[in-house]
Amino acid sequence: MWFYNFGLRLYAWIIRLASARHRKARLWTEGRKDLFRRMREAIDPAARIVWIHVASLGEFEQGRPIIERIRKEHPEFKILLTFFSPSGYEIRKDYKGVDYIFYLPLDTPRNARRFLDAARPEIAIFVKYEFWLNLLRELRRRKVRTYIVSAIFRRNSVFFRPYGGLWRQALESFDTLFVQNEESKTLLAELGFDNVLVAGDTRFDRVAEIARAAKHVDIVERFKGDRRLFVAGSTWGPDEELLIRLMNENPEVKFLIAPHEMDEARIERLLSQTKGGALRFTQCTPRTSYGTRQLLILDTVGLLASVYGYAAWSYIGGGFGVGIHNTLEAATFGLPVAFGPNYKKFKEARDLVTLGAARPVTDYEALRTWFIPLRDNEEFLLKTSRIAKDYTMRHQGATGIIVKTIFH
Structure with a gap:
């Protein structure tokens, strides 16, 4: 785990170094300034929160049908949306289909605790392939219901490598893994996971709505x-x-x-x-x-x-x-x-x-x-x-x- 945490800090250092010259790196850095204070000030402490995390714009479009269905069928929940990438956040930061929109903080153990203290989600939903080890570990420790949707697994991915133990352990955080195809379900069964449901890909619902x-x-x-x-x-x-x-x-x-x-x-x-x-x-x-x-x-x-x-x-x-x-x-x-x-x-x-x-x-x-x-x-x-x-x-x-x- 130390290697994962060290790699994240190195990544953040490189991004900060690049931010002087590169717009996306600058947005990545500036968008996370005072994040936890802004979250505490914005999020209603009495609200029931569904947290949906997407990497960027493509995953947002994949998660959007779920957001809109929750908004329509479960108005008792407030929806928190987070992005990792500026290319998603900067385009959708004014999206009216959710209640709160923020960047995801760097996934250090301390940040994971501070983020969840501010967000207090009752339900957490990750779209497609976002596996942040510290956040998932903290969600499991707090017994927050956690899901991944429209996921797809391939035999050559890290979960099926001899050195993939930490990543396999991360999968234990999910109450249900909603996957796109039977191949993914079969591969996960080899790892001992039976909480897998072949639901398909929400992008088909999204493009149908677009049409x-x-x-x-x-x-x-x-x-x-x-x-x-x-x-x-x-x-x-x-x-x-x-x-x-x-x-x-x-x-x-x-x-x-x-x-x-x-x-x-x-x-x-x-x-x-x-x-x-x-x-x-x-x-x-x-x-x-x-x-x-x-x-x-x-x-x-x-x-x-x-x-x-x-x-x-x-x-x-x-x-x-x-x-x-x-x-x-x-x-x-x-x-x-x-x-x-x-x-x-x-x-x-x-x-x-x-x-x-x-x-x-x-x-x-x-x-x-x-x-x-x-x-x-x-x-x-x-x-x-x-x-x-x-x-x-x-x-x-x-x-x-x-x-x-x-x-x-």
Whole structure:
């Protein structure tokens, strides 16, 4: 345990050192200043608290259906939400679906005690893969009901290594482990855990709600006109290299690209290299004339999920880097999906590939080979779209199972 605690202190020291130059490191540090005082001042000492912890924005979206179901069905509880990462906290710090939002403190033994003294949770819920050893140990000592949801376990993870004793011990803190698949349940059974329930992935519930609540985006509707639209979400440089070629070879198709990061150099490259003409979303007005311009760059946040509703095909970025981004937001609208080769750690992406609703591509020729039949064969496009839509519908319902079990 000393090695874990030493590693955390070293991590905090590196973050503080980097905070002078790096914005995220600065936010990470500044967001935790006077944390316990702010918590004590904000949290009603008479409230019954459900504490939900997420790592960042993706896990927040995974936990959001649970938050909203608890808010609706159990108003007797106040909800405390914590983030570890600034990329989640800074975007959702004004989220109105909970009562209190804070950063999670560094997981030292003293911080764990101080945090729980201030929060006093009756129920603790961790989303997907957050295993903070001191906090879990303190929750177990205080006999706080503790759960992990939408978790997924793989044989190569630390829990199944000879040196993973501390991590296996941490799993004993959970009253129930809600996992995504049978494989995870089987692996945990090998470790002697029988308090495991295969509930599925709450992201399916979340994207279904997003689709039902999709916004009307007038700019996209007018840009699309009577053409078919190809939407590429969360793209990086290598993705955009392929997409520029695809655009320039398909002048009859409209494209919308939402870069993962609003890097001006990359946006300028998209503007200059699209032969059919391009413009930025943030520069469009009700008087903008789109004409035959082929590319709209979505240089703002919060609209991508709704924009998929206007598309016929989709591409998800990140697959030429550490891993692809969210495929379910596109699939829930019944869109065929393409992405780069680094997708195998995402179960839904593997499933969609197996079903024929998605295609991994390694180069431009592979992207073109996937796209042309879907462009030219309407029957094939409709069949592929139905497969994607049906897959997302079949996997809904995890939120109901989780909330019903926790609050039985």
